[in-house]
Amino acid sequence: MTAWYAAVDLGASNVKAVIGDSDGTVVSRAGRRTPHGPDGDAVVDAMVAATQEALSDADVTAEEIVRCGVGSIGPLDKAAGELGRSANLGPNVDRVPLADPLADLLDADVTVVNDANAGVIGERFYADRSPDDMAYLTISSGIGAGVAVDGRVLSGWDGNAAEVGHFTVDAGGLTCGCGADGHWEAYCSGTNIPQHARYVHETEDVPTGLPLDEIDAKDVFAADDEDPLAGRVIERVQAYNAAGVADLVHAYAPLVVYVGGAVARNNPEQVVEPVRERLPELVMTNVPEVRLTTLGDEAVVRGALAAAITASDSSRRR
Numbered sequence: 001m002t003a004w005y006a007a008v009d010l011g012a013s014n015v016k017a018v019i020g021d022s023d024g025t026v027v028s029r030a031g032r033r034t035p036h037g038p039d040g041d042a043v044v045d046a047m048v049a050a051t052q053e054a055l056s057d058a059d060v061t062a063e064e065i066v067r068c069g070v071g072s073i074g075p076l077d078k079a080a081g082e083l084g085r086s087a088n089l090g091p092n093v094d095r096v097p098l099a100d101p102l103a104d105l106l107d108a109d110v111t112v113v114n115d116a117n118a119g120v121i122g123e124r125f126y127a128d129r130s131p132d133d134m135a136y137l138t139i140s141s142g143i144g145a146g147v148a149v150d151g152r153v154l155s156g157w158d159g160n161a162a163e164v165g166h167f168t169v170d171a172g173g174l175t176c177g178c179g180a181d182g183h184w185e186a187y188c189s190g191t192n193i194p195q196h197a198r199y200v201h202e203t204e205d206v207p208t209g210l211p212l213d214e215i216d217a218k219d220v221f222a223a224d225d226e227d228p229l230a231g232r233v234i235e236r237v238q239a240y241n242a243a244g245v246a247d248l249v250h251a252y253a254p255l256v257v258y259v260g261g262a263v264a265r266n267n268p269e270q271v272v273e274p275v276r277e278r279l280p281e282l283v284m285t286n287v288p289e290v291r292l293t294t295l296g297d298e299a300v301v302r303g304a305l306a307a308a309i310t311a312s313d314s315s316r317r318r
């Protein structure tokens with residue numbers, strides 16, 4: 001009899017659900033846009049509906065699910081299995097219960113991890129060769145990392161260890177979404193590249209043909225070769241990305257850094273390759289391999305699936 005597992009990725013834009021077997025083979029997928037209001041119940045409904053659809057497409061019943069994994073945006077309350085108030089879900093969404101609604105639906109235990117930790121769990125599970133010391137870095141609407149050190153994925157008491165997006169790369173510089181100044185994410189995340197462009201336009205007086213009040217990160221990457229301001233911003237993004245990864249390397253000593261997230265996946269030559277090139281100059285310890293994620297846009301949901309599979313293995317061993 002096949003042991004089936006369910007997994008959910010709750011992202012700022014999309015909810016994804018998959019059903020897979022104990023080898024991590026995904027047999028069905030379903031998704032929804034992530035509702036930004038009116039309240040947390042709408043988000044729960046979307047997760048439950050996507051999971052039900054994935055079950056039904058797989059022809060698997062809720063009773064056949066051994067365990068469920070959830071990879072979610074933060075901030076998490078691990079003990080409660082909840083997502084706390086997230087700036088990414090709009091002003092009216094307070095707390096979102098993650099574990100309880102899925103446990104009720106599936107009558108199974110639910111493992112909740114933050115999205116970047118899901119990434120590193122997935123890369124370790126699916127890789128041909130998975131070192132005990134490695135990191136998964138996501139460069140998306142935000143920047144975050146999941147890190148394995150000595151074979152253990154660092155979680156921290158509240159599940160928010162390795163918040164590398166809030167490494168200070170420019171003391172006193174641009175204000176981050178968290179309210180503090182000079183954080184990596186304030187310069188290089190998809191959400192913040194437009195404010196970075198406006199900042200460079202004001203402080204360095206670089207000319208531009210871009211409509212600075214209306215651009216998104218995609219426009220800046222696309223104009224890299226033609227527009228002087230875009231070129232300058234991408235150059236600075238590359239420098240800050242390299243600095244951020246160097247800090248990550250000095251903190252956690254990974255042998256491999258996998259890079260995922262939409263900003264990295266959509267622009268690997270402008271985001272991943274320059275980090276690889278610059279790292280040797282910046283790092284005083286071992287220089288890790290830097291690779292684009294092997295799991296594409298499913299790094300988090302497949303990581304959540306791997307988290308469910310490995311959690312049930314370890315509970316069986318006990």
Ligand SMILES: [Zn+2]
Nearest residue numbers: 166176178183
């Ligand atoms: Zn910050």
